[in-house]
Amino acid sequence: MMLTNGVDPYNGSTSIMNQDSPYVQTAQEDAQRAGVAVYSIAYNEAGRRSRRGSFSGQSYLNQVAEATGAQSFYQGIGNPVSLGPFLTEFRKSIDESYTINFMANVGGKHNPLTRIKLKSSQPGVKIHAPDSVRPGVVQQ
8 A cells, every 4th residue: 555646756747648657667567577456545745746746646546556456546636634434445455355366378578467357257246456467476
């Protein structure tokens, strides 16, 4: 769980038009390789860049969370009034986590990740899962 503004200070502009960050992409892939679900709470910093950067930061946090099977929590572009509801939801997500085993082909030499898509035949089941895994790594 991260409490962060999500802004990538190394990627230059925090404009809505600048939504590709090689650093965020690398963090996402590293977390997938390690089998880590990255949860976050968006909390903006004070100052001039806070409003402009909040959209990019939330977008980056959401990108990493979705790719790793986790969730990103935020409340509009402002800071949450209380972290309590987000921490309760995080705890619920952890309590309802399961480990699954399946066969998967190893990715290529330069990209050892394998794309997956999980679904359930049970009605009403909501699944949060990474979109790529590294075969041989235990996902939790």
